[in-house]
Amino acid sequence: MTERRKTPIELKHVPAHMCSTDLRLEILSRVPFFAVLPPHDLAKVNQRFHEKGFSAEEYIYYEGDPAFSLFVVADGRVKLIRHTVSGKDVMLDLLTPGEFFGSLSHLEQELNAETAQAQTNACILTIEKSEFHKILDSFPGVAMAVLEITSRRLNAAQEMIRQISAYSVEKRLAFTLLRLADKFGKNSDVGLLIEVPLSRDDLAQMTGTTTESASRVLSQFHKQGLIESGRQWIAVTDRLALERLAGD
Amino acid sequence: MTERRKTPIELKHVPAHMCSTDLRLEILSRVPFFAVLPPHDLAKVNQRFHEKGFSAEEYIYYEGDPAFSLFVVADGRVKLIRHTVSGKDVMLDLLTPGEFFGSLSHLEQELNAETAQAQTNACILTIEKSEFHKILDSFPGVAMAVLEITSRRLNAAQEMIRQISAYSVEKRLAFTLLRLADKFGKNSDVGLLIEVPLSRDDLAQMTGTTTESASRVLSQFHKQGLIESGRQWIAVTDRLALERLAGD
DNA sequence: CGCTGCCTTGATCTTCTTCAAAACGTGTGG
DNA sequence: CCACACGTTTTGAAGAAGATCAAGGCAGCG
Structure with a gap:
């Protein structure tokens, strides 16, 4: 019941459009599904990624647009949203550094199922779908880790369905x-x-x-x-x- | 507005507790993620599976029980349910032959996140978690197909969240x-x-x-x-x- | 210091749930 | 083959939960 009302959150994220290239390797090594890789392979994987900075509120991609890439949060927070006709948006997830989003499917022609928006200033690593699939093919351990994470997300989504349906x-x-x-x-x-x-x-x-x-x-x-x-x-x-x- | 009301559904599924062993190979070959395997490998995979028949309404496993196996529907329909404290159940999926359910995670100690119940008489193929992971390790194509299916299910679950939230x-x-x-x-x-x-x-x-x-x-x-x-x-x-x- | 966007609170209204009871169909046993 | 019994479906009426509409307050920022 105290009357402390000033925001205690300190946003010490990178300024927009400024991701440090030097930190990339360190960040990738903390991505759960690359953690299984030995340093040499990780360095190779690192080369396939590009980085991009986003300001808070900026959109990374839109629901319905063609999906070309997979993304990894390097710094900041990213939210995944689905829009509705009535204008009421639904937030599916809020991501933290090390988490991935975007397209996993190797299908061409695929469209983004949701919108991704930077919640804070953010640094995002991107990789072409086809490049990522080369990695999956080369390193089965990575594919297994991605499967594990996707299963957990499925479980979380289904838990959400239960909640909204019944509580x-x-x-x-x-x-x-x-x-x-x-x-x-x-x-x-x-x-x-x-x-x-x-x-x-x-x-x-x-x-x-x-x-x-x-x-x-x-x-x-x-x-x-x-x-x-x-x-x-x-x-x-x-x-x-x-x-x-x-x-x- | 016609007054046709007699059930037109013909349930020609196997009698309970009677799965034909002979049909197993044929069924497995139609499972999307085994379809990538050459016949010889498929035969080897087939040997790792066991089969079990269930009567309509019969439970296959319960939410909260330890999860040991992965299951594949060979014949019949299986529904996946989450229960709620108020007794109001939520149906997450309704499966048809060729679809899998149960545990994907290789973690021991994992519990079933949902209840699986036979909606009709059904024949179910089962495989130990550890055995299935040997298959995933041996055949990367299978792992990729499982990932693809899991991603699609995640997408479907998230679409459901949008629907329930807003429509x-x-x-x-x-x-x-x-x-x-x-x-x-x-x-x-x-x-x-x-x-x-x-x-x-x-x-x-x-x-x-x-x-x-x-x-x-x-x-x-x-x-x-x-x-x-x-x-x-x-x-x-x-x-x-x-x-x-x-x-x- | 005033503007903008976020948060709060009240009043009303809509949608859906809950409770209740009756009608119907389907399979069963006489 | 018919009649009964059970579970499913339908429909009504009342009630609750939450959405919508509206207005005012507050924080942070230029």
């Missing part, structure tokens, strides 16, 4: 906050701070509800002492209570 | 009927007949709504001349109108 907005928001805290949480003086600039609207898009409903539920959470929050930031202050609420 | 029950049901018609549809004298015994409750579980709401919407579709239906069966009679309604 209240309150439960879903509690659940979403817990996931975000796991992925982006960092201990700070306001509690377990979620280190991404997240608006009420973002939360709404992640839980399948409206800005207003998300705001109402968060206000209630705050009254109950479960969270601290302000403009574009949220911190979890009572994780156990949130878990009880999410019913997990 | 009305009416739109979602129209969309679900179209998908079912694509996968299970067969031309018949009542229209494009969906060849699975599907109750209103099944449809509700697939679209994230209740039995009653599903029934109401289907009644309306029937009045509009879009479908023909009866107890546990549905046929699409006006595909174009349904597509218009689904807004695709």
Whole structure:
């Protein structure tokens, strides 16, 4: 119930359009599915990638456009969105350095199934679909790791379907906050701070509800002492209570 | 508006607990990710599989149980379900011969994320997780095909999230009927007949709504001349109108 | 200091769920 | 072959959850 309201998030991401080339190798080595490679092979893989900087809010690609490349987040946060005819967007995922997105399929003619947008200033590594498939063919361990990650994402998506189908907005928001805290949480003086600039609207898009409903539920959470929050930031202050609420 | 109401679905599946061993090889060769294998290798793969018959309604495994195996539908229909605390189940998928389910991860200790239940009498091929991974290691083409299928399923799950988040029950049901018609549809004298015994409750579980709401919407579709239906069966009679309604 | 965009809160309205009961079909056993 | 019994489907009425509409407040920034 404290009245701390200034944003505690420090965005120390790269300036837009400035990815350090020197850091690429180090970043690639931390990508889960390249971690299996010996240094020599990793260096070869590195050469196939290009890098590109994006400003916060900038679009990386659009749903429906032809899909040419696979992307890897090197720095910053990237959100994946699907649009709807009514203009209500749905956020499918929020990515952190080391995660990939874009097209996996080797089919030509494929279209992007979602829109990718930089949530913060971001540095993105890209590789042509065909180049990436050469890597998959050369290093079966990489293919297995990609499969493993894709399976986990499928599981997460199906879990989301269960949630939206059967649980209240309150439960879903509690659940979403817990996931975000796991992925982006960092201990700070306001509690377990979620280190991404997240608006009420973002939360709404992640839980399948409206800005207003998300705001109402968060206000209630705050009254109950479960969270601290302000403009574009949220911190979890009572994780156990949130878990009880999410019913997990 | 005709009054044809007798079930037109003929279930000519194997009797329960009786899978013909002779047909296994033929079935495996039609599994998309084994289709890439030459006959000799396929025969070797075949030896690693076991078969088991299930009666309609019988459970194959339960959500939360330890996951030991990967499964392939040889004959019949299998549904994948997630349960909820309120008792409202969510159907994630309805599988047809050639499709796989169960555990892909090589992690021990993994638990089933969903329940698998035979929707009709069914014959299921099973293989130990570790055995399947030997196959993946030996035949990279198989691993790539599995990755491709998993990606498509991820895409389908994410599309479902968009639907449930943003569209009305009416739109979602129209969309679900179209998908079912694509996968299970067969031309018949009542229209494009969906060849699975599907109750209103099944449809509700697939679209994230209740039995009653599903029934109401289907009644309306029937009045509009879009479908023909009866107890546990549905046929699409006006595909174009349904597509218009689904807004695709 | 005022502008812009985000957040909050209230009031109303729509959609869908819930509860209840009746009608129907399908398979069964007489 | 018919009648009964069971599970499925339909329909109505009431209620709840959440969406929508609207207005005001607050933070951060130029």
